[in-house]
Amino acid sequence: MIMRRNVWLLAIVLIAVLLGVNNTIYYFTTKRSLEDSLQHELQTIAKQIEISIELSRQGSEKFQEQIGRELRAVSIAAQYALDPDVEKVTKEQLIELSKKLDVLHITLxxxxxxxxxxxxxxxxxxxxxxxxxxxxxxxxxxxxxxxRNVSIDWGQRLNHFWTGPFEFAQTETSQIRKWGYYFDGSTNYIIDPYISYEDRQQDYDEETGVNTIIAKTLHENGTLLEIAGINPSTFPLGEQTTVTQKGDTLFHMTQQPIIYGSYLFKYDQDQRLVKEANESNESITVNTTINDKHVLKLFIPVSVDKSTSMLDENGEPINRYVLTLVADYQTIQNTLDKQFHNIALIMLTATLLSLIVAYLTASSYRKSQDKLVRRTQETYVDEINGLFRAIREQRHDFLNHVQTIHALAELNKTEELKAYTCELTGEIRQLNDIINIGNPAIAALIRSKISQAESLKIKLETSFTDMNHLGLGIKSLDLTRVLGNLIDNAFDEVMQYPEERRLISIKGKQQSGYMEFAVSNTCDNIEKLSGKPIFESGYSTKGATHSGLGLAIVKTIVDRYKGSVQIVLNEPNMVTFIVRILD
Known part of the structure; x- marks a missing residue:
């Protein structure tokens, strides 16, 4: 009983372990899937941002080109209004002309x-x-x-005119200006009208500029923490500055390491990764912790046509910048936590259900086993009692037998005396043979089956040798169940035939390490047993009135003792079941 409990406990533990392993695998698989999904989502978002930024940047440069054409028109107008000799041009003329032409100032x-x-x-x-x-x-x-024309591959070139991008002014380092330069040879000076960023470009950038797009993207996408455009040439060098003639520090907008966006999530490998992404033209993703946050950081190279707003440290236009996106990994973690809670709930529920089912199954099995053992024990006790009763009956009738023999002897009825003593001797011998089997349980079973056979007019032959070393207890009960089911199976079969053909033979012997039983009975339809699952629970060749459990019980018990059961069809119209059980 303790062993069965341990088996069920082991089964329950194995179920719990399997559920745990399964859910752990599912958890980490889900985690990897979510990470891959987030990376794919970030790549998609990055592509959309890249396209939006490029459209905005190109739009901004087109807008600057329009401003450049306006500055050229202003220059031509100023040329017609001013004396071709710079010495004859006055400050007042330039002030008045600046106002009329709607520019900030004009310089020669x-x-x-x-x-x-x-x-x-x-x-x-x-x-x-x-x-x-x-x-x-x-x-x-x-x-x-x-x-009269500019050939350098930077800025905006028009006929007799050139202009650069918006940039901080040398003369006023806190101000951002855009200058146009015109010279066609008709004057001895270059005409330089210029405007302020606040007056012309700022409104455009605030509505459709790159930084505006970045701000809107971050606001609408809770996963993203930061977006930045990085100049791969100047990023390792830091802020690009020069000192003006007045000794002021001048920053250069076109050469800044961070072209747009913010750079607050700084990673110690950023320089290497920016360089690698720029040189390989392949995206790179890192999973790390920055500013005490678990993040995914993407480095995406973006190729561009000639740009006037992005220069290297030597003032040459760059053809590629690196877009960085920082995504909050907590989004994944929140999803994983929710998934883990669901998994834990499922695991707990499944485990509890498994435990309940296992308990109910074990309880039901134990009850059925207890009921079966109890029934077997009751049968065993009844059969033992029957054996003892038969012995007592013989002892009780002994005096009657002696008196009958004495009477027959006095009357000289020799033939009747022989017949009577022969019958009496056979009964005593039969009982002695049963007692001499050596195992009370088997002896009782055989005594019971002999009585049953007599009432059913079945010829039952028995032969047992060396069975006196079998132990009692559960092993004896199992033996009586095996033998009893085989004999009952034989009874069911022979009852289909006339009395003269109702023959059953039971043999038993004990060898070194095993015991063997052979139960033979009359069977005309031997072919119906060939290839059939006769040892499976519920299968029967005797019709719907039989449960089909007898042979299945035999097979189960024999397997438990690592024994064997086989069918032998070596005699005409006879079938033999041979059971060998390891001792």
Whole structure:
């Protein structure tokens, strides 16, 4: 009984372990799937952002080109309004002309023997600045003076005109300006009208600019924490600055490491990853912790056409920048936590249900086993009692037998005496044979089956040898169940035949390490047993009135003792079941 409990407990533990392993695998598989899904989602978002940013950036540059054309028109208008000799142009003329042409200021650049300087202007702060350190502006100025056109591959080039992007001013380092430069040779100076960023470009950028798109994207997508455009050339160098003639520090918008967006989630491998993404032109994703947050950070290279707003440290346009996206991994973790809670609930429910089912199954099995053992024990007791009763009856009738023998002897009825003693001797011998089997349980069973056979007019032959070393207890009960079911099965079969053909033979013997029983009976339809699952529970060849459990019980008990059961069809119209059980 304890062993059966341990088996069921082991089965329950195995079920719980299997559920745990299954759910653990499911959890980590789900985690990987969610991570892959988030990365795919980020790639998709990044592509959309890349397209949006590029459209916005290109739109901004197109807008700047339109401004450039306006500055050229202003320059031509100023040329017609001003004297071709810079010495004859006055400050007042430039101030009035700036207002009429709706620009911030107009400055005139004069070429000297060793430089090009801001010679006259409507803004007094402009006057006196030399431009030889303004790269690439100084090269453009020289080309205008020399060839009337600019050939450098940067900025906006029109006929007799050149303009760069919006940039911080050398003369006022806190102000952002856009300058146009015109020279067609009809004057001895370059005309330089310029406007402020706040007056022209700022409104456009606030409505449709890159930083506006980034801000809206971050607001609408709770997963994203940060978006930044990184200049791969200047990113390792930090802020790009120069010192003006006045000693002020001048920042360069076009050469900043962070082109747009913010850079608050700094990772110690950023420089290496930006370089790798830029050089390989392949996206890179890292799973790490930044600012005490578990994040996924993407590095996505974006190729661009010639741009006037993104330059390397030497002032040359770059053809690729790196877009970085930082996503909050907590989104995945929240989903995983929710999934884990669901899994834990399912696991707990399944485990409880499994335990309940296992308990009910074990309880039902135990009850059925207890009932079966109890029934077997009751049968065993009845059969033992029957055996003892038969012995007592013989002892009780002994005096009657002696008196009958004495009477027959006195009357000289020799033939009747022989017949009577022969019958009496046979009965005593039969009972002695049963007692001599050696195992009370088997002896009682055989005694009971002999009585049953007599009442059914079945010829029952028995032969047992060396069975006196069998033990009692559960093993004896199992033996009586095996033998009893085989004999009952034989009874059911022979009862289909006439009395003269109702023959059953029971043999038993004990060898070293095993015991063997053979139950033979009359059977005409031997072919109906061939290839049939006769040892399966519920299968029967005797019709619907039989449960089909007898042979299944025999097989179960024999298997428990690692024994064997086989059918032998080696005699005509006889079938033999041979059971061998290991001792």
């Amino acid at each position: 650049l004069k070429r000297t023997s060793d430089n090009i300087e801001l010679y006259k202007s409507s803004d007094p702060k402009q006057i006196g600045f030399k431009t030889s350190t303004w790269n690439p502006w100084y090269a453009a100025f020289n080309e205008l003076f020399d060839t």
